Each structure stands twice: as structure tokens, then as C-alpha cells.
Amino acid sequence: MITISDLHKSYPPRTGRGSEVEALKGINLEVKDGEIYGVVGQSGAGKSTLIRCVNLLERPTSGHITVAGQDLTALSDAELRVARHGIGMVFQHFNLLSSRTIAQNVELGLEITGLARNRRHARSREILDLVGLADRASAYPSQLSGGQKQRVGIARALAGNPKVLLSDEATSSLDPETTESILELLKSLNTELGLTILLITHEMEVVKRICDSAALIEDGRIVESGNVIGLLNTPRSKIAHALFPLGESRGEAGNTIIEIMYAGHLADEPIVGRLSREYGIDVNILGAAVELVSDHRVGRMRLELPGPVSAYGDAIGKLRSTGLYVEVLSEVAA
């Protein structure tokens, strides 16, 4: 649905003598039809620049953006205005017009499409109903909570019936409970409307709750990307470690440290019990977490086994053969 290829974006120097800011340094990304794709990264990494390039709010310096088969970078300004109807966008600070009612805010985007007034009206009622705000249509933004404002932002983004929704930190100004309800809304729009969502966030919780795929951006480059469950099975994945912070405990020198990742039915296996019963291994748990990752139960454990890894080849092999992901962190701790 969205293909980003070799995308570069540089900003001109802020002062006459300064140097260019190279915000994006060759980004490649593929978002499939119907998936929720999360891009995470630290402040200044280039997340907003990236998402603003996807609908060409920001003109790429070079590279191509294809949305639903159409290369946006090849379009004229007039063609681009039409293409943008297929791409909705929501922002962290909602960007609602305070002098307009909720319904008028939602209808705003439809005015440019040339839709007749009564049709715009009907559409805004329909979409406000979908986001759970049918009864607030004639209220003003100042009369709504943050979560409700973001629902209006989402309704406005969806008014033109887009195939793609872009979200730049849509939940970052909201408290955890409200965040949860907005994530639920995004997930249900994704399932019910088949909406493809590309979202930017610095909260791993968002990835954990609703993303099918994720990418990590560092200093203008994608350093990791893929299906979330797949990333959890990737050695030394930074996204996996950020999703499952296990603390710093590294065990004692001379012992073997392994990390185990398990998903789906394997999450119900008594792994530690098996290691001690079947193999007589005296296991010490250094850290463990079980989470729901897009509705799959997934767990990660860091275990300490006494002595060098050579003693455990057989046990580790057997665990792996059952489908568990096992990573040996230190053959022999230093």
C-alpha cells in the first residue's frame, strides 16, 4: 500500500553559514495493505519528517513514495491534491479549528472535494458516529477532552474515506487510559474498514498493542524493520529488547546466560520447570516478562545456568526444536 524507496530529505541551513540538516538518509519501507506499521525512534531521529514525506507535506530531496500504486513524487500539485484525499493524517496536537463545531471541523476536509453540503453533513454524522462522538457534533473543540479531540482528529482524517491513515504521535499527549481507548479505535478502524495505518510513536506500548510490523529509525536511517513477532525472534533486536525490558542483571562470571522468547501456545509451556526436571539444570531467572503483542501472548526470559555453555548443547537444541527462540548471550560470562 505504501512503498518508500531511497528517500532522502535535507533541510536548508537555518542560518546563512550553517550546514544542511540531513534528516533522512536513504529510507526504504514497505507497508502492506491492511497492516498497522509503527515507526519508533528517539527525538530528532527523523520520524515526523518521514511521515510528512509520505503525503508530500514535505517534498523529498530525492527518492520515491508510492501510495496505492501511485508514485506521488511524480504528480503535479493539482494531481497531488486529489491523491491526498486517499491519505488521512492525524497529529499529536489535534490541530482542530476552535471557532468551528466538531461537525464543521470534520466537514472541512470535504469542502475541497466539492461534495454537496447535505452530503458533507451526512458524511460527518456517519463518521462521528463511527468514532463514538455522534452526540457531540455541535460542540466546540474547547468543550472536549483530549481523547475526544483526537477522535475528532481521526474522524476528520477519515471523512474523505482514505485507504491510508498516517498518524504522528496521535496518543503522545494523552494519559495511558485515553491512549488505550484511541489505540482500540485505530485497531477497530483497521479491522472494520481495512484501513492501512502508518504511525509514528516513541511509545513502545503502542507497538505492543496494535502494530503488525515495526521499524526503528536512528539518525535518519532505518536500522531494523519487519513483522513484530519476527523481530522478537531476531538476535539482538533493539525493538525486541525495548518491547521486553528485562533489566540489567547479567548473572555471575563463568555461568551461561540465555534468553528465551516464546509466542502463542508455547507461552503456556512450563519452560523453567522442564529445564530443571528433564535436564536437571539449576535455573536462575534473571528477568522475565509476558506481554500481549497484537493479541498474541508473548514472553521473554533471561536465564542463568551454572557453568559453561558446553554442558547445555543438548538441552538448548531440544528447546529450539520445539519452536522456542533461544539466544545464548554469553558463552561464558566474563
Ligand SMILES: Nc1ncnc2c1ncn2[C@@H]1O[C@H](COP(=O)(O)OP(=O)(O)OP(=O)(O)O)[C@@H](O)[C@H]1O
Ligand atoms: N523544518 C525544518 N527545518 C530544518 N530542520 C528541521 C526541520 N524539521 C525538522 N528538522 C530537523 O530534522 C531532524 C529530524 O526531525 P524530526 O522532526 O523529523 O524528528 P522526530 O523524530 O519527529 O523528533 P520528535 O520525536 O522530537 O518529534 C532534526 O534534526 C530536526 O532538527
Ligand SMILES: [Mg+2]
Ligand atoms: Mg516528531
